[in-house]
Amino acid sequence: MSGEDNYSASPEPAPAPSRKRKSAAAASASKSKKARASTQNASTGVSNPVAKQLVQTVLDNAPSYEDGNNPQALGNQLVLLANYARELEEDLARGGGQAMVKPAKSRADLEAAADKLRRxxxxxxxxxxxxxxxxKMGSAKWSYDGICADPEVFGVLMGLDGPPTWKMKKFSREDFEEAVGEISASAxxxxxxxxxKDVTVRYSDEGTFKFSGSYGIPQPEPDTGF
Structure with missing residues (x-):
């Protein structure tokens, strides 16, 4: 045999396995499925039924969460969060997730919201x-923390001509009680x-407010000699 006959050629390497690619039809179907899911979520608002029930529970029992005995109450934050969640839910249901301009509140709506805050x-x-x-000396301290995300509502509450343009202002006791109501208790x-003499009122850009002053047994007016 010749040298050529004794030579055995090495076997050719097997081709590397190629990655399977999704067909254009499969990719299109996947995208359509995601789009339908996104549209459905947007049209129905919050999809978590437990979260929806929590939002409704907090809104239905807002006064109990806004307990003035606990100025740092987590309840105030829950009320704000619940209102925010409800607004998002309604916006999604109406606009499919698209940004919408909320209609201005009527005077009746503003007064109703202010009355709720007042009470x-x-x-x-x-x-x-x-x-x-x-x-005994009329010098016991009180303070009340609340939440009012709409500055127009707070303006109505305090008898202003519009939203507050200040972060802190002192109201005379008479003006404060004319706005909020006459406040008294027995003990x-x-x-x-x-x-x-004055009640300090604070309002922040974040929508929180604070009232503070003194209380106790009414003190007699000082004798001026006249």
Whole structure:
């Protein structure tokens, strides 16, 4: 045999396995499925039934979460969160997730929202008017923290011509009670009232507000000699 006959050629290497690619039809079907799911979620708002029920529970029981005895109450934050979630849910249901301009609230809507805040504030302040030794001198302290995300509503609450243009302002006791309501409580056979000459009102860009002042037994007016 010749040298050529004794030579055995090496076997050719097997071709590397190629990755399977999705067909154009499969890719298109996948995209369509995702689009349908996105549209369905947008049209129905919040898809988690537990979250939806929590939102409704907080909104239905807002006064109990806004307890003035707990200025740092997580409840206030829950109310704000629930209102925000509800607004998102309604916007998604109406516009399919697209940004929408909310219609301006009517005067009746503003007054209704302000009245709800007013009643919650009155209740919260009264709950703080418990007896303390400093009540004898009318120097016991009170403060109430609340949430009002709409500055126009807060303006109506405080009897302003529009949204507040300040972060802190002092209202006379008379002006404050004209806006919020006359506040008094009874303890140890004594009538307790707001006694501070002024009530400090704060409002932040984040939509939180704070009222603070003094309370106790009303003090007699100083004798001026006239």
């Amino acid at each position: 919650a504030a009155m209740s919260g302040i009264k709950k703080q008017m418990s007896w303390k030794p400093s009540c 140890r056979y004594s009538d307790l009232e707001i006694t501070s």
